[in-house]
Amino acid sequence: MIPTLTVLSLCLALAAGPHGRSARPSRHEEAWRGLTTGGEAQKVDARRAASADALVEIENPAGSIRVVGWDRSEVMVTGQLGAGASGLDFTGSGGRIRVGVETERNPHGVVSSLEVHVPVRSRLQIESFAGSISVSEVSGTVKAETVNGSITVTGQAREIQAETVNGSVEVSGASKDTHVESVNGSVTVRGASGELQASTVNGRLEVSGGTFSRAHVETVSGSLSFEGALTSGATLEAETVSGSVVLSLPASVAADFSVSTFSGSIDNAFGAPAMRQGRHTPEKELQFSTGGGGASVSVHTLSGSVTLRKR
Amino acid sequence: MTCEQVRDALDDYVDGLLTEADFQEVELHLATCAECRREERLQRALLAQAAALPREVPPGRDLWPELAARLRGAEGARGVVRPSVARWVRPAALAAAAAVVVALFAGLWKRGPSPVAPASPMGTLVSAAAGTSPALLEAEREYARATAALMAALDQQKNTLSPETRAVLDANLKTIDDALAEVRAALQKDPGSAQLAHLLTSTHQKKLDALQRVVRLNRL
Numbered sequence: 001m002i003p004t005l006t007v008l009s010l011c012l013a014l015a016a017g018p019h020g021r022s023a024r025p026s027r028h029e030e031a032w033r034g035l036t037t038g039g040e041a042q043k044v045d046a047r048r049a050a051s052a053d054a055l056v057e058i059e060n061p062a063g064s065i066r067v068v069g070w071d072r073s074e075v076m077v078t079g080q081l082g083a084g085a086s087g088l089d090f091t092g093s094g095g096r097i098r099v100g101v102e103t104e105r106n107p108h109g110v111v112s113s114l115e116v117h118v119p120v121r122s123r124l125q126i127e128s129f130a131g132s133i134s135v136s137e138v139s140g141t142v143k144a145e146t147v148n149g150s151i152t153v154t155g156q157a158r159e160i161q162a163e164t165v166n167g168s169v170e171v172s173g174a175s176k177d178t179h180v181e182s183v184n185g186s187v188t189v190r191g192a193s194g195e196l197q198a199s200t201v202n203g204r205l206e207v208s209g210g211t212f213s214r215a216h217v218e219t220v221s222g223s224l225s226f227e228g229a230l231t232s233g234a235t236l237e238a239e240t241v242s243g244s245v246v247l248s249l250p251a252s253v254a255a256d257f258s259v260s261t262f263s264g265s266i267d268n269a270f271g272a273p274a275m276r277q278g279r280h281t282p283e284k285e286l287q288f289s290t291g292g293g294g295a296s297v298s299v300h301t302l303s304g305s306v307t308l309r310k311r
Numbered sequence: 312m313t314c315e316q317v318r319d320a321l322d323d324y325v326d327g328l329l330t331e332a333d334f335q336e337v338e339l340h341l342a343t344c345a346e347c348r349r350e351e352r353l354q355r356a357l358l359a360q361a362a363a364l365p366r367e368v369p370p371g372r373d374l375w376p377e378l379a380a381r382l383r384g385a386e387g388a389r390g391v392v393r394p395s396v397a398r399w400v401r402p403a404a405l406a407a408a409a410a411v412v413v414a415l416f417a418g419l420w421k422r423g424p425s426p427v428a429p430a431s432p433m434g435t436l437v438s439a440a441a442g443t444s445p446a447l448l449e450a451e452r453e454y455a456r457a458t459a460a461l462m463a464a465l466d467q468q469k470n471t472l473s474p475e476t477r478a479v480l481d482a483n484l485k486t487i488d489d490a491l492a493e494v495r496a497a498l499q500k501d502p503g504s505a506q507l508a509h510l511l512t513s514t515h516q517k518k519l520d521a522l523q524r525v526v527r528l529n530r531l
Contacts, residue, residue, distance in 0.1 A: 061531045094328050106471050107531055129528045130476070147528050148476055165521055166479045183521045184483045201517055202486050220490045220514060241490040241514060260506050262497045283501060300506050302494055 041083050044114070047076040051095050053121040053140060059100035060114050061107035062130040069120035069137035069155065075099070082111040132167070150185065160192075168203065174210075186222075193228075205243075212236065219243040223304075227311060230255060234295040240304040247299065251310040254291030258298040259306055260284065267307045312336045317347050325354045447498075447508050454515035461522035468529045480525055487518045 050056070052073055058065055063082060075097045077090055082101075089100040103110045108130050118124065121140045126133050132149040135142050141159040144151050150167040153160050159177040162169045168185040171178060176194035180187050186203040189196065193210030201220040211229040218224070218239040227248040230236055236255075238245050244264075249255070259266055259274065263282045266274035274286040299306050312320070317340045323329045324337050341348050465472065465480075494511045501507060 059531060092326070092328075093323065096326075096328075108471055108473060108529075127528060127531060129531050130473070145524065145528060147525050148479070163524060165483070165524055166476070181520070183517070184479060199517065201483055201521070218513065218517075220487055220517060239510065239513065241493060241510060262501070262504070262507065283504070300510065302490075302497055302507070302510055 042081045042085065043079075044081055044088055045078050046088070046090050047074050048090065048097055049073060049093055050075045050097050050119055050122070052119050053123060054094065054119060055096045055123045055125065056116070056118050057096075057098045057100070058114070058116055058124065058126045059098075060112050060128050060131050061101060061103065061110060062128070063111040064113045064131055064149075065126055065128060065133045066113075066115045067124060067126065067133075067135045067138065068115070068117050069122065069139065070117045071120055072117070073119055074117075075119070075122075076117040077114060079114040080112060084110040085112055133162075169200075229253070230295040230297070232294045236295065236297045238299045239301070241302045242304050243301070244305045244307070245299055245301060246307045246309060247297070248309040248311040249297070252291060253295065253297075254293060255295035255297045256289045256293040257287060257308070258296075259286040259308070260299070261301045261304065261306055263303045264301050264305045267305070269308055269310050312340045314340075314344060314347055317341070317344070318350055321347075321351055321354050325351065444502065444508075447511065450512060451515070454512070454519065457519055458515075458522065461519065461526055464526045465522065465529075468526065472525075472529055476525075480521070483521065484518060487514060487521075490514050491518075 050073055054075070056067075056075060058067065077088065077099055081088060084103055084105055086102045086104045089098060089102050091098050099114065099116055101107070101110065101112045101114070111130075118138065120138060122138055123141045124135060124138060124143065126135070126142075126144040128146040128149060130148040131146055132151070133144045133146055134152040135144065135155070135157070136153075137155045139156045139158065142153055142157045143161040144153070145163045146167065147165045148167065149164060151162040151164050151169045153162055153171045153173065153175075155173050157173055157175055160171055160173075160175045161179040162171060163179075163181040164185060165183045166185060167182060168187070169180045169182050170186075170188045171180055171192065172188075172190040173192070175192045178189060178192045178195070179197045180189060181198070182200040182203055184202060185200060187198050187200045187205045189198055189207045189209060191209055192207075192212075194213055196207065196209070196212055196215040196217070198205055198207060198216075199218045200222050203219070203222045205217055205219050205222055205224045207215070207217060207226045207228060209228040211231055212234055213231045214235045215226070215228070216235075216237045216239075217226055218237075220240065221242045222240070223244045223246075224238060224240055225246040225248070226236070226238060229250050230253060232254060234255075236247075238247060257270070259268070261274075261284050264284075266284050266286055268274065268286060268288075270288070270290055272286060272288045274284040299308075317337055320329060320333060320337055324334065329337065341351060465477075469477070491511065491514050494507055494514060498504065498507045498511065
């Protein structure tokens with residue numbers, strides 16, 4: 001951050017030139033300097049015009065970000081900047097808007113809470129480090145990332161990408177393209193369909209959705225459950241190291257199954273029992289088809305148990 | 312347009328946000344006004360320098376094709392497991408990780424003769440993975456180098472990374488390391504298992520993904 005500010009200062013000096021300029025700074029200069037200065041918490045209440053499907057970039061290093069879609073062609077930011085914030089970078093107009101908390105010291109200690117109203121069809125790009133993120137009532141696309149904090153997305157966003165390290169991710173809605181990840185936290189996906197990629201390391205991963213054409217779900221030690229239907233020709237892949245796997249699929253599913261576990265158990269409600277593969281290892285493998293085949297279902301674990309259920 | 316009107320519109324002009332009519336008017340004015348042209352150049356210089364600030368490590372070369380080829384070679388008769396996963400999930404993520412590794416190594420190399428010395432993890436790898444294929448071992452080395460480079464980058468950010476966050480990260484990395492140890496132990500019993508080879512690489516990848524995210528977002 002300090003080098004960044006230093007370079008920005010140089011940029012400003014460069015922009016000022018040898019003969020000085022008008023006293024009124026440009027919008028870009030204001031953005032870099034921050035609209036306000038001071039060490040105390042400050043209230044924010046600002047708005048800018050935006051197009052219906054504007055790209056809205058939001059950055060808040062620590063605290064919380066709450067984004068709500070509305071039917072107005074403008075972005076409104078309310079909330080509070082934490083002590084130590086030098087200002088709010090609220091710039092752009094029309095197709096691209098940026099909202100960012102500016103700080104002059106370690107940004108992770110500046111805890112700000114922002115509530116941002118955006119046009120309902122906005123395309124969101126949200127970043128935090130030590131902050132939680134929630135998005136609701138947006139039908140455009142959502143990309144949200146944090147390290148220490150949970151992410152919640154509800155509503156009708158058509159594409160969702162939500163990734164955290166230490167926190168849960170919860171997505172509920174009708175997304176057709178969903179990518180969710182955590183490391184230390186649970187991942188829950190409800191109502192999604194189409195394409196899905198979901199993973200966590202030691203949290204629980206739960207998917208209950210519609211009909212998927214491609215789904216890849218994985219954990220390391222967390223348990224994994226998937227409940228949904230598959231299109232003909234769909235691909236469903238589930239993988240854990242030590243976490244258990246439960247797949248609940250329609251009894252009528254037409255799919256080719258490939259299931260293996262090195263030392264776990266396999267419980268198959270669709271028919272054939274698993275066979276031990278090696279004479280010297282406990283590895284079990286199961287391959288079979290239902291309904292004449294079509295979709296591809298593969299499940300692989302090291303020591304986690306595998307359960308295939310009809311629903 | 313007057314000079315004042317043009318200067319009011321310069322922000323949107325350089326951002327490409329003006330309507331066509333306004334854009335043409337500003338262009339017309341700039342063609343005849345040296346002072347406003349100077350203002351415009353200063354605006355663009357400011358933006359260019361700001362845009363040049365390093366926010367992410369730039370992409371380097373994609374190591375995935377080499378890794379996939381080595382794994383294919385290693386898994387020979389049993390074939391590469393789940394190529395669809397490799398095509399869909401891994402290349403982009405691994406390319407990004409590999410890019411970070413390459414860039415970080417390049418940056419670190421310039422500072423001294425010993426860029427990264429992941430002696431301990433490499434030593435563990437060699438002994439723990441004895442019996443596995445050379446290709447997989449080489450893949451493990453690649454991941455170990457990548458991990459070491461990202462850990463070094465993280466150490467350089469310790470002033471902005473809270474001890475609590477670092478502790479959480481370390482605990483989760485340990486979970487992943489424990490899982491890797493389990494997979495390696497299984498591979499020693501069944502060195503030819505393509506499923507286990509895939510589990511090993513995908514578990515490594517999770518570790519890289521987590522580290523990358525922390526390093527990148529810590530720059531916010």
